[in-house]
Amino acid sequence: MRALSLLALAALSLVQAKPFNEKRSTFAAVRPPSVPLAVRSPYVSTWSASDSLVGSWPRFWTGSIKGWSAIARVDGKGYPLMGDPAQDPIGTTSNAVQKSLTITPTKSIYAMQAGPVQVTLTFLSPIEPQSPQLQSIPLSYLQIQAVSTDGGSHTVQIMVDISAEWANADSSKVASWAVDNSVSVTGGNLQTFTIQTQSPTQFSESGDYPNWGTAVWSTLNANGLTWQSGDNASTMRAAFVSNGQLSNLNNANFRAINNGWPIFGFSNNLGSVGTSSSATLTYVVGHVRPQAITWQGSPVNAYWMNFWSNWQGLVQFFYNDLANAVNRANSLDSKIADAANAANGQNYEAIVALAARQAFGGTEFVGSTSEPWLMLKEISSDGNMQTVDVIYPAAPVLYYLNGDLLRHILNPLVNYMSSGLWPQSYSAHDLGSSYPNANGHNDGGGELMPVEESANMLILVGMYLQNPSSQSDAKAWATSHYSLFRGWAEFLVSHTLYPDNQLTTDDFAGPISNATNLALKGIIGIGEMGRIANFVGKTGDALHYSSVAQQYSTTWNAVSKDPSGQYLNLAYGDTNSWSLKYNAFPDRLLGLGLIPAATIALEDSKYKTVMNTYGVPLDVRHTYTKVDWELWTAASASDSSVRQSIVDGVYKYINTSPSRVPFSDWYDTVSGSSNGFQARPVIGGMFSILAQGLNKPGLPAATxxxxxxxxxxxxxxxxxxxxxxxxxxxxxxxxxxxxxxxxxxxxxxxxxxxxxxxxxxxxxxxxxxxxxxxxxxxxxxxxxxxxxxxxxxxxxxxxxxxxxxxxxxxxxxxxxxxxxxxxxxxxxxxxxxxxxxxxxxxxxxxxxxxxxxxx
Missing domain, CATH: 2.80.10.50 (Trefoil (Acidic Fibroblast Growth Factor, subunit A))
Incomplete structure (x- = not known):
């Protein structure tokens, strides 16, 4: 299918788009460590790491600046709204005062007071779990609207700009740019700036940002639009503060990004603004790469290329689709917020709202319509591609929003390990050491976690097969890959119960022998293989693997218990030690019943005694924890007070952490400080409690x-x-x-x-x-x-x-x-x-x- 049918639908959108209208009137309050502004993919990931939108620059997830500023000019006086444009001499200005911030799963909404006028900036990064086509679009919306707050009328102009830093993270690189007004949308034409590195290097990165592709910055030519491109940042902003408009000229002096910091600005004249809201200004921003990744050395197209052959068609659709995108976003925001609040209150609602965009921000769709691939970048902890033990903790958000996403993210791994290129009997750790190149590990090497990844894969397959929204051909898919799955299960049967000295997903803690939690994961993987076998009609295998898992579970429950009998140890025989048994979550989610209820109760009781201000440590050795594993543990707890205490600790962490980085999953439970990870997609694990609440296929209404x-x-x-x-x-x-x-x-x-x-x-x-x-x-x-x-x-x-x-x-x-x-x-x-x-x-x-x- 080409874009035509969706374009026809999008034509219903109003050109002079109305401001975002939430179906839900209020959302849980939170002060994020860093606020998502434009977060859609590993390379469209821009954040505000401050209590106020103005006074500091938006940043890429790594912390490098992505120049993006906004200035309101009210009755001739400039009020910076976003970024830190006043760090340069741009005339007489006063920073606007931030009055409020609202976080929903898809939006960040700021109310900024610019003298007698309130300006609302709404950053919408759509999450489209039902459509690979829509989810593949690497673009985000910004809308701005003004209203008088003193009862009078005031003349208002708005300028918004981005810098050439959107083209490359290496500011010594030479950028080039172009001005385009050829894209026709309902109501007029778009004015668009495209910026790129003058000498691109395809499929390579600088500072985790691509060395190829094009930054796109676009708005409708309406509401007294003037524009200017390529001039130095301070020069252009000063002209706007002085004159209230821009020159409509392009400076084609292509140069290094740090040479005067060239910017690309739009200015709109909203005229006289009174107590009724002004017209709404809509902007589109993002970064497009028609060829997105490589697979065994060959280029693979971005998924959106199946529908639009160039950035012009993509931006045209995205702008026209605004009203529909807003409706979908409002619906999703309400669904998630209502469910989270009902499950565990406002603190949990705030946690999942902050997590949603980040969870998808580490992924992007590539490939064909017959087999969409949802690719994942590990982010922060490493640049690995399709890391299995990152997909595993992130999986609850995919499971909750659309189980088919699990198949899309597993398919590249399953295809690679079925191809004969991977020589080991256990699962690979990832598909490549450096995103975006899926070169695999054809020598059988890479970061090896044999029990960890083999069990992860079987559990993830089970999560897909048992999900209410799984595709109708799930059985055929499982049957076609059955020998691969069975091979992993056989490896686990031989290596799970007493795992030798090896790394787990928590590799920063080092290798460990006879790890209780790792053995549990392997047992659950074996048990899930019994379910997979039953699903495809392999009754003998189903009985075998189910029986082995139950036998192993009985032994595990005995040998992992502390001599006190009050909790399970970190490792067999490691007396007085303890750890989060987060791998109990898939046992409960998938209904395997391998962990005795009494064991869960013992662990719940232990967590109560070791809980710190900001949560429960990962294990006895440190005060740090992993927030994804905390929420997995909360979802598997039988004691509701333990679940609530974990949720409240995590909320306190994100609300007060001194580490102003995108939601870190590795932090200290005493200080609330990040231990080094940030912006990782594992934050999808915040959806574990919601995932646990889903009805499973064929179940009666009473859960x-x-x-x-x-x-x-x-x-x-x-x-x-x-x-x-x-x-x-x-x-x-x-x-x-x-x-x-x-x-x-x-x-x-x-x-x-x-x-x-x-x-x-x-x-x-x-x-x-x-x-x-x-x-x-x-x-x-x-x-x-x-x-x-x-x-x-x-x-x-x-x-x-x-x-x-x-x-x-x-x-x-x-x-x-x-x-x-x-x-x-x-x-x-x-x-x-x-x-x-x-x-x-x-x-x-x-x-x-x-x-x-x-x-």
């Missing part, structure tokens, strides 16, 4: 987090076609729990779920009727017996408390505690027996999966 405790439910088991399937109890005289053929109206096939105070998704399950004066609590015995029966009360052992978690097309139900190292999955036999007992794992037969139906 563990939304069971209505005022209702009663009929509980039905799978895997027993033609046999009794309804959970039932006898009348008084026996405490037996079995299966019955139908709901007989006695109440003995109806159950109530009573939430256990202080525990999330943990319930007493009680028979609703037909047993007056008799035992009604669903119960399990201590180790030694597996039959499930009824008991008279909750005796505090945990065996009358049940954790209900999603699994496949139903729920797993497990005792909360009291059965360490014993069978814990509520289960039934195949046809021939109706008794209900406990089993060691979910064997994919359906007989450990239960459906809840409100009655």
């Amino acid at each position: 563990p987090s939304s069971i209505d405790t005022s209702k009663t439910y009929r509980i039905t088991v799978g895997g027993r076609s033609g046999c009794n399937t309804i959970l039932s109890v006898a009348s008084c005289g026996t405490n037996k729990v079995d299966l019955f053929s139908s709901d007989d109206g006695s109440g003995r096939q109806h159950f109530q779920f009573v939430a256990v105070s202080g525990l999330t998704n943990v319930y007493n399950i009680k028979v609703a009727g037909g047993r007056d004066g008799c035992n009604t609590f669903l119960s399990s015995a201590s180790c030694g017996a597996d039959l499930v029966d009824l008991f008279g009360s909750d005796d505090g052992s945990g065996r009358q408390r049940w954790v209900v978690s999603p699994s496949g097309s139903g729920f797993n139900v497990q005792p909360y505690s009291g059965r360490a190292s014993c069978n814990t999955f509520l289960s039934v036999a195949s046809c021939g027996s109706d008794l209900v007992d406990l089993y060691s794992f979910d064997d994919a037969s359906g007989r450990q999966q239960f459906t809840l139906t409100a009655v």
